[in-house]
Amino acid sequence: MNDKRSFRQDHPVLTGIFFLAAFFLLCWGGLTFIGSFISDSGGPSFLAGSSSSQIGVIELRGLISTSEKTIRELTEFRQDRSIKAIVLRIDSPGGAVGASQEIFNEVARTDLKKPVVASMGSVAASGGYYAALGARRILANPGTLTGSIGVIVKFANLEKIFDKIGYESVVIKSGRMKDLGSSARKMTDEEKNILQGIIDNVYQQFVKDVSISRNLPVAEVETLADGRIYSGEQALESGLIDQFGNFTDALHLAAQLAQLEPGKPTVVYPSEKNFSILRYLVGEEGSTLWENIPLQGAFLSYEWSVAQ
DSSP states (O other), rough: OOOOOHOOOOOOOHHHHHHHHHHHHHHHHHHOOOOOOOOTTTTTTSSSSSEEEEEEEEEEESOOOOHHHHHHHHHHHHHHHEEEEEEEEEEEEEEEHHHHHHHHHHHHHHHSSSOOOEEEEEEEETHHHHHHTTTTTEEEEEEEEEEEEBBBOOOOHHHHHHHHHHHOOOOSSTTTTTTTOOOSSSSOOHHHHHHHHHHHHHHHHHHHHHHHHTTHHHHHHHHHHHSSSEEHHHHHHSSSSSEEEOOHHHHHHHHHTTTTOSHHHHHHHHHHHHHOHHHHHHHHHHHHHHHHHHOOSSSEEEEEHHHH
């Protein structure tokens, strides 16, 4: 009788871990291999036209949580002498205040050097609208949802849930307001007043930029800026956009503003600097949200959102 046992029989757990690791390694290698083709094809993409009359297209999609990617693309196109104008294609309900303001400022800075046309898709609200304000012209469809000029911050009060499950939060802080917005207790009136003051201040920043960019009196903007959304048709009537038009119309307008020769200009999209498996699997918006999960919390938003 043979008493010899295989390593697999003596160490089933280690064997399982080994095969599992090998499986994930193979999957990773396969995705990386696929990714090499994707990243190679992720450079500038072109439509028919002359390479001396290029129009850059930058897409701003989904929730705005960071500005780095959009700013990098704007800077790249601004410094590229072969690109004569830029179309910023927006499909976004807005997002973080700081990121929205950074994109707005970078769009405005770029427009000083070459024309930028904002093209709104289905939604370009709040921070998405803010970003468009930096452009020389804003186009939308009659049914585009835009506007939502306002600020929101949301906090969850989990005090009753914590009581039921026996959870107790112990906070050691340096000042009375250091745990302002804690989900473990009810917010005080004083804390609400502090937050309202911040909201009002940031709201006025939004109103001011709308007033300057759209050449509208502050009082008139304030009547529009109660947080509501507008259709593209309503936005045109209110002076929040310049004209109706789709993406193709925005390309033609950009070419016209750049005084390009008649004909189809070359359309250039930003190149992907690095391939990301996460971005490949869940898309740009999903990748951005996932990468910023550790940073999530209560933050000020220029966002069209239904409060929960």
